[in-house]
Amino acid sequence: MKKILFILVPLSSTLSFSQKNSSKFSVHYNKNVETYFLAEILSAEHRKNNKDFELYKIKECSVYQPIVSKALKKYEHLKNSEIAILTAKINDILIDKYGVFNDMLMNPLMYHQEFPATEWINDYQFISNNLIKEQNKEVTELIKNYLSELSKFYKKENIGQFFIENKAFYNGGENEYNQHIPAGFTNAMEQFYGEGFNSYTILISPMMMWPIEDGEGRGIGTNVILKSGKTDVYEIASPFVRVEKPGQFGYDNQFQARFLSVHEFGHSFVNKEVYLHKNKLEKFKDLFEKSNLKDVMIKTGGYGDYQTCVAEHLVRLGEIETAKIQKDFERAKKLEEYHVKSNFIFLPLLEERLKEYNSNRKKYRKFGDFVPQLLEVFENSNIEFINNALVQNKK
16 A cells, blocks of 8 residues: 655644643543554564555654654564464455455444453444445454454553553653644534534554654544443544654644644544435546546545545535634635645635535534535536646646
8 A cells, every 4th residue: 555645734823722622622542552553563574465664664663753662672572473463464354355444443442441451332333335234244343353362462461561661651742742732622623513522532642653754644533432322532643743852752743733633533523424425426426536536636645435535625624614713714724725735626615615504504503414515516526627626736
């Protein structure tokens, strides 16, 4: 798989934010996530898919990610262990047979109680509308079996001791990320989307490897439906700053911290609405694949699926509107310019259509009520418009 880059330009802001925020928001780390990424490091030499990139990540990131370096020194003797082989195997199977990647493993990791617990927070079921029912069942069982083995690995190798030894670093990373978060941004998101969630948590992941260039980082959004019916949403963030001296933890970049937080939380509001209307996007699927948009979106961020393309547009629309609600108009303008230049060519049309949503919130109480109207922007397009817009972006 080609390495996907999220190259971000610095967007200045005229507003000053404190780190104090809603009690629903917090920054932590999760032992399940960190244990998985440790197993992924150990598995690199056993991979069939992406082996070169996995080995490159280890070579590159171990230089400036202290947790990766420490993990390698402490657990290098486990490179041929059962969990290393199983981790390579599950990733290869998920790619080859089902067309999904390691980001989807974050969801079951969060559904599982934090290690060393062996129970689940709620019943986990993998669901993709790109797969048939039987395939979804197969993936569910594959993942549940793997997490059972990962839990055993955690206990057998006493991985919990590693987190005790590095508690100061993890706490430092939490504080570093937290200081860049704008106050009340989740309230602004809830105002725009017309709904809210039980909690919003950023999970720093110093163990997740993603080669750092120009403030680049990787964020993965996911959510967990609790037995009470409430939903907790998460953003899992790799480091996006090279740690080069004591007192640094990998998260001291204001733009990247804010971008990832609003963006990844936005997926919890948007994705469920887009995937609900898959049947309304048949024409756009054809346009996406026959125009130049698919190839461009793959190069932009690995967005090779038409539903993903739509969701990514709407999440970026939400970023812009969230900034406006917080009266950060300079940031909203620069986000719009940046995203359009990054080939999200439908954004101006979506913003124009959104005026109806913003002016008639009694009718459209939440974003999902208005999504069918936004989908018309994609459905009513044509190959000529798409290709011409992409050409203009190159100038």
